[in-house]
Amino acid sequence: MADLLVVEDDETIGMALSAGLRAHGHAVSWQRTARGALDAVAGRGFDLVLLDLGLPDLDGVEVCRRVRAAQPGAVIVVLTARSEEIDVVVGLEAGADDYLTKPFRFGELLARVRAHLRRSAALPPAQALLIVGAMVVDVGARRVTVAEAEVALRTKEFDLLARLAVDAGTAVSRETLMADVWDAHWFGSTKTLDVHVAAVRRKLAAGPTGAEAPLITTLRGHGYRLEHSPG
Ligand code: CA
Numbered sequence: 001m002a003d004l005l006v007v008e009d010d011e012t013i014g015m016a017l018s019a020g021l022r023a024h025g026h027a028v029s030w031q032r033t034a035r036g037a038l039d040a041v042a043g044r045g046f047d048l049v050l051l052d053l054g055l056p057d058l059d060g061v062e063v064c065r066r067v068r069a070a071q072p073g074a075v076i077v078v079l080t081a082r083s084e085e086i087d088v089v090v091g092l093e094a095g096a097d098d099y100l101t102k103p104f105r106f107g108e109l110l111a112r113v114r115a116h117l118r119r120s121a122a123l124p125p126a127q128a129l130l131i132v133g134a135m136v137v138d139v140g141a142r143r144v145t146v147a148e149a150e151v152a153l154r155t156k157e158f159d160l161l162a163r164l165a166v167d168a169g170t171a172v173s174r175e176t177l178m179a180d181v182w183d184a185h186w187f188g189s190t191k192t193l194d195v196h197v198a199a200v201r202r203k204l205a206a207g208p209t210g211a212e213a214p215l216i217t218t219l220r221g222h223g224y225r226l227e228h229s230p231g
Pocket residue numbers: 008009010052053054055
């Protein structure tokens with residue numbers, strides 16, 4: 001069960017969202033104004049905030065910015081009828097993670113909420129230091145070192161290695177990696193995953209301390225496992 005905040009001034013939509021999400025086992029607080037939403041996020045932490053951008057008392061983008069500042073760990077999904085706002089809001093500027101354009105189906109919203117909650121539970125918290133043998137993954141700084149030598153990784157390579165490091169020594173399935181790192185359930189090819197694993201392996205091994213780096217073992221027909229110690 002997750003703690004959700006719904007911010008929506010439209011009674012019909014707010015009612016439907018609150019009731020629907022409660023029926024799926026979530027704790028839901030519903031606020032109808034920006035002022036109410038900002039009071040709520042100042043008071044306690046939420047796992048996910050559904051934020052209508054068209055509120056009566058304050059500009060939605062500004063509300064989004066303030067919700068993000070108050071809740072750095074929450075997932076923010078904005079609901080808007082105006083597609084031109086999306087770039088601003090979902091970009092770094094206002095800090096939203098995702099959006100849905102009105103009108104949307106409840107099933108679509110629920111699937112999106114589930115994917116985000118799953119993903120935020122699986123990925124390491126921003127302040128985490130993941131230590132696997134000689135390798136340190138500093139999630140907040142997005143830096144990887146092996147015996148203190150830095151390994152430069154691209155965004156998804158970093159996310160992939162961090163996800164494997166959370167469960168070091170344990171098999172992680174391809175489906176789990178696709179869902180957690182790419183936020184996608186791929187029914188077809190997962191070649192993207194293999195390409196990224198190959199790149200991470202190459203970069204870990206290529207550094208001056210590459211011989212001390214942990215190995216990513218392929219588990220045929222299943223997924224991958226990051227080894228606690230090399231060899
Ligand atoms: Ca509205």
